[in-house]
Amino acid sequence: MDFSLTDEQRMLADTLERLIADRVAPDQRRAMLEAPANERSALWRTFAELGLLHLPFAEEVGGLGGDGTDLMLIMRALGRGLVPDPYLAGLVLPGDLLARLGDAGQQARWLAPLLEGEHQLALAWQERDARYDAHGIVTTARRDEDGWRLNGGKQLVLNATSAAALLVTARHDDGRLGLFVVPADATGLTRRDYRTIDDQTASDMTLDAVSLSDDACLSRDAAQTLDATLALGRAALCAEAVGAMEVACEQTLDYLKERRQFGKPLSSFQSLQHRMVDMHLHLEQARSMAILAATSLDCPAAERDYRLAAAKAYCGEAARFVAEQAIQLHGGMGMTDECHVSHYAKHLVMFDHYLGDSDHHLEHVSDHLVDVM
Template sequence: MDFSLTDEQRMLADTLERLIADRVAPEQRRALLEAPAGERSALWQTFAELGLLHMPFAEQVGGLGGDGTDLMLIMQALGRGLVPEAYLAGLVLPGDLLARLGDAGQRKRWLAPLLEGEHQLALAWQEGDARYDAHGIATTACREGDGWRLDGDKQLVLNAASAIALLVTARLDDGRLGLFVVPADAAGLSRRDYRTIDDQSASNLALEAVSLSADACLSADAANALDATLALGRAALCAEAVGTMEVACEQTLDYLKERQQFGTPLSRFQSLQHRMVDMHLHLEQARSMAILAATSLDRPAAERDYRLAAAKAYCGEAARFVAEQAIQLHGGMGMTDECHVSHYAKHLVMFDHYLGDCDHHLEHVSDQLETAA
């Protein structure tokens, strides 16, 4: 199989690398993190002007028709720069569901301004008792006159504080999985905001008798679309993790070359050379799995989910290994905020928990292998 990039894809990667190097230095990243929630940053507007917000979506819904490889390149660049913008949580995941399930009016209302950078959305699918099972939810949606009533709780909703509306999954009376657009200021919706350990904005939601109009329902049978969107998200996360691991390896190697012990650079010690080799082995194997994930999105659902589970499980293991080695090889200073590699390490540790951790995905792979045996 030919994994070489096209001229357009190389241009995309180069453009992103230059942009992020210029606009997301450590001090600039801190300013982005401290900006008020909901305020559009100049960087997000630049993303819109460059077409990066349109890239992952089909031309039929106003996008540029990018494929899994294009998204992989974007997410890898964002991972390298540790860019705090909610490209995945605020654009790709909710936008993909809108593109799959929304009618013309819903796309015009919610998707079109999303691609123009005018607002952001968030996807609320995870619940405490269901852990990573997107279908095992307790939030309910009941008919109320011509509209709907939602009740339940959602956890770890990334980007909810900056979203103008939330896409919420709920169980219908007939057992099907519905998807609803809930305005951020809807009566009965309360939110508790917090930061994850890697500085991402997250919220827990409580929905108590939230009344919605009939057109707030994107779909009364959203299970398959949700699975496809979460698969896309896992592929994107794998690519982002690869970019983050690249920089963690580079910064660790630079440190070993500069730091001296007994008058000799640490990079000359054979035991530390072996540990750097192990870090790069994990990185390159994760890169291969990220490519597998990006090129498997159009496969039949069962095969797609098997491949994505394998990729996410391995990349999660590799991310944690690289994070731990980077911290240990930097010594005590690797735990401080002033040492930039610590932020990369925290992001890599959290990566394993987004959209399913290693144990969850290994269990899926194991079940598939047993079924096939």
């Protein structure tokens, strides 16, 4: 099968790589991380001007009709630059749900400004007892006069601190899974904000009798759509991890060539050469799995979820391996904040936990192995 890129896709990849290399040097990245939560970065505004915020969405909702491969190229470039802007958490995941489920009024209110870069959103779906199970939701949604009342809690809500609104999953009385748009300043919504080890902004939230209007409900039966959106997110994460692994391998090899011991560069020692080969083998296999993930999004649901679980499980294991080897081959300095590879390593370790870790997805692969054969 031919996986070569079109001329337009190669131009997209080259443009993004140059742009990010120019805008997200280590000192610039630190300034972006320390900026106020409600302030859009100059890079995000540039993304809006170039149409990169529109690209992953269908033309029918104001997008540019990009496919899984286009998203893979964007996320790989973001991973290479370790870009802190929440392209996946603040744009792709909530935007995809709005594009699939929102009516014209809801899309005009929330999706159109999102694509123009005027605000960001967040998806709140994970809960303490449900872990990575999108169907184990216990947050409740009950009718309240002419609206809704939500009660429950969410964990690890990425980008909640910068979001104008949150898309929240909640269980109806009849057992179906609903999806609601909750303004960030809604009464009864409280957050505990923190940063993950790779500097992502995240929040744990409590919803205590949050009152919403009737049109805040995007769907009363969103389970299948949520599965499709999370599959898209997992494909995007695999591509982002590949980009980060590429740079971790490059920086480690450069270090081994520069660092000398016993009068020779470290790269001349055969044992270290073998470890670099192992890192590249994991990288190349992860790249293949990321391509599989990006090209499987239009498959039937069962086959799509099986392929995405396999890809996410392998990329998670490969990301941890590359991170650990990069740190060990750099020695003690690899753990310091001044050594940029340490930031890639932390991001690669955390990648495995976003949208389901390797154990979770391997269990899915094991449970459904017979079904897809």
